Every structure is written in C-alpha cells, then in structure tokens.
Amino acid sequence: MAEPAILFITRKWAPATGGMETYCLRLTEAIARRQPVETIALRGQDNGMPPSAIALLLFPFTVIARVVSRTSRPEVVHLGDLAIWPLGLLFSRQTRLVISVHGTDVSYPRRGGIRGRLYGAYLKLGAKLLSRARVIANSRATATALQETGWTADTVVPLATDLQAPEKASPMRDTILFAGRLTKRKGCGWFIANVLPHLPEGLTLRIAGTEWDAEESALLDHPRVEFLGPQEQQQLSELYAAALCVVVPNIDIANGEFEGFGLVAPEAASCGGLVLAANNSGLVDAVRDGETGFLVESGNAASWIAKISEIAGWDEARRTAFIAASKAAARDYYSWDRVAEQTLAVYQD
Numbered sequence: 001m002a003e004p005a006i007l008f009i010t011r012k013w014a015p016a017t018g019g020m021e022t023y024c025l026r027l028t029e030a031i032a033r034r035q036p037v038e039t040i041a042l043r044g045q046d047n048g049m050p051p052s053a054i055a056l057l058l059f060p061f062t063v064i065a066r067v068v069s070r071t072s073r074p075e076v077v078h079l080g081d082l083a084i085w086p087l088g089l090l091f092s093r094q095t096r097l098v099i100s101v102h103g104t105d106v107s108y109p110r111r112g113g114i115r116g117r118l119y120g121a122y123l124k125l126g127a128k129l130l131s132r133a134r135v136i137a138n139s140r141a142t143a144t145a146l147q148e149t150g151w152t153a154d155t156v157v158p159l160a161t162d163l164q165a166p167e168k169a170s171p172m173r174d175t176i177l178f179a180g181r182l183t184k185r186k187g188c189g190w191f192i193a194n195v196l197p198h199l200p201e202g203l204t205l206r207i208a209g210t211e212w213d214a215e216e217s218a219l220l221d222h223p224r225v226e227f228l229g230p231q232e233q234q235q236l237s238e239l240y241a242a243a244l245c246v247v248v249p250n251i252d253i254a255n256g257e258f259e260g261f262g263l264v265a266p267e268a269a270s271c272g273g274l275v276l277a278a279n280n281s282g283l284v285d286a287v288r289d290g291e292t293g294f295l296v297e298s299g300n301a302a303s304w305i306a307k308i309s310e311i312a313g314w315d316e317a318r319r320t321a322f323i324a325a326s327k328a329a330a331r332d333y334y335s336w337d338r339v340a341e342q343t344l345a346v347y348q349d
Contacts, residue, residue, distance in 0.1 A: 007067075016051070026160065098133065100136045101136065134154045158286065161330075172242045178191070178205060180209045183212045209229075258281035259280065261282040274322070
C-alpha cells in the first residue's frame with residue numbers, strides 16, 4: 001500500500017486540551033476524508049495538560065525515526081505550529097512545506113525580556129532558513145504580527161468549530177455569559193468594572209472559565225457576577241444558548257499580546273448563542289458582523305452598554321429569527337470541511 005503523500009507533524013494533540021490541539025486533530029480528520037494523510041503527533045498527558053518537557057525534547061527524534069522509515073518522500077509536509085519550524089529542515093526543496101501559525105506563535109516575542117527576545121530571534125532565524133515554506137495564518141491579526149519576525153503569511157484560514165447546539169436549553173435572559181480564561185487581554189475584568197454596573201437592573205454576568213490572573217480574579221466578588229468555573233462541552237453549549245448574549249470583550253494590553261482568533265465566538269454562535277465580540281485582533285475573523293454575531297468597539301464602554309441594552313429590548317420573534325440565521329451561518333462558514341478545503345488548496349498551489 002502506498003504511503004500517504006501528505007505528512008502532518010504536530011506537538012499539539014489530544015488528550016491535551018486547547019485551541020491548537022483541537023485545530024490539529026480536527027483538521028487532519030477533515031483532510032483524511034478527502035486524501036490519505038499520515039500524522040506524527042506528540043500526545044498530551046492523560047490529565048489534559050501538555051506533554052512533559054522531556055517528551056518535547058525527544059519529539060524531534062521521533063519525527064526523524066518516522067521520516068527515515070518511510071520508503072517514499074512525502075509530497076507535502078505540514079507543520080502544525082511555527083515553534084517547530086526546525087523540523088522543516090529535514091525535508092528537501094522537492095517537498096512542499098506548509099506551516100500553520102497561531103496567535104501564541106507570534107505574540108510571545110512582544111512580551112520582551114530575555115525569553116521574549118530569544119524567541120523572537122529564533123523565529124527570525126526560521127524565516128531566513130525556510131523562506132520557501134507556505135504559511136497559513138489563523139487570522140489577519142496573526143498574519144500582521146507574523147511580519148515582525150520576518151515571516152509572511154501566504155493566506156489566512158479562519159478556524160472552525162464542531163460544537164453543536166443543545167437539544168434543549170432553559171432560557172436565562174437575565175444573564176450574560178463570558179467563557180474563557182480570566183486574563184487581562186480577554187477583557188472580562190474590564191467589562192465587570194466599566195460595563196456591568198451600567199446595564200439594566202437584574203442583568204448578571206455568569207463566567208464559565210478558569211482563574212488565571214490574580215487581578216482579574218479579584219473582580220469575581222462583584223455582586224452581579226456568578227463564577228461557574230470550567231465547564232464541559234455539553235454544559236457550555238447549554239450556557240451559550242440560554243444567555244441573553246455571550247460577550248467576548250477583548251482589549252489591547254501593554255505587552256502586545258493579542259487574541260489570535262477567538263474560538264469562543266463561532267462556538268457560541270453555532271450553539272445558538274447571541275455573540276457580542278470586540279472588534280479586536282483575531283476576533284474580526286471569528287465573527288461575521290451582523291451574521292454570526294455583532295462586533296462592538298473594543299474598550300468603548302458606552303458602545304457595549306448600548307448594544308447589550310438594545311439586545312435586551314428585542315422581542316422574542318426578532319431574537320429567534322436572528323439566532324436561527326446566525327447559527328446556520330456559523331455552521332456553514334466555521335466548519336472544518338471549509339478549513340480542510342482551503343488548506344488543501346495551499347498544498348496544491
């Protein structure tokens with residue numbers, strides 16, 4: 001039996017959880033439905049955490065052993081993230097090299113310090129040595145930041161979701177939902193301090209996520225905030241569908257970190273949530289404004305207050321019609337089949 005012409009290499013894989021792990025797993029599954037693909041993946045730990053440092057150090061040797069054992073040269077090699085760019089040096093110019101780039105790939109150098117500068121230099125070296133690589137960015141924001149280290153994105157392929165709407169969700173129209181890690185750039189703390197106190201009486205904010213930043217977590221004591229902690233996918237889909245709206249209020253922060261894409265937005269829309277997201281970084285590609293949700297000016301409290309108040313005033317007929325249309329649009333566009341087709345087009349170009 002002939003070996004697959006497509007070789008996908010990734011250090012991000014289940015059972016570890018995260019956006020890049022989901023991307024690599026779902027993309028390779030979607031590609032395999034169209035063309036044979038061989039995957040060399042570094043499994044995460046059974047508790048959902050990333051692989052150990054030792055496993056990461058040994059992974060290149062695993063890749064080398066697998067490549068050497070092949071009896072034919074792959075036509076396409078796809079690296080799942082930019083941090084493993086040196087593995088591209090294993091392959092000749094006769095092999096088409098493709099690299100996927102995510103927000104975390106390119107935002108780390110912006111932190112500064114010794115680690116940030118070293119990582120930035122590491123990426124700049126890769127840009128010089130692998131100028132032949134075809135690069136796929138997950139958003140226009142990622143593609144722009146990528147240029148800071150000498151790389152150029154050949155195309156932008158927004159991500160997807162396979163989270164499904166619940167069969168039934170009990171409406172909780174007096175609640176707003178935020179889902180995600182409590183980090184400053186995701187804007188939950190800013191929302192609590194600047195928007196929530198000015199919303200109509202009776203509206204509360206529910207938070208489904210993980211405490212990450214001490215300063216953000218300190219705001220959880222607000223009387224109109226209910227902290228739910230991390231939620232399973234089924235529970236999360238029900239929370240998306242039940243809330244008055246799902247807010248993704250990202251803001252700019254001093255160290256330059258940004259949201260590479262913002263998977264919460266298409267996830268919530270596909271589950272029947274009414275999404276309000278900041279027009280910030282990768283979120284402009286995670287929301288089709290007016291179709292799968294609405295983009296609201298980042299950091300502008302008055303705009304957020306006005307939009308949420310407007311949504312709260314919709315009658316049930318208008319709300320039902322919009323959610324039905326946004327759910328269909330999200331499932332149609334933010335699908336792994338679309339991501340696979342656009343990725344295969346890069347392979348063939």
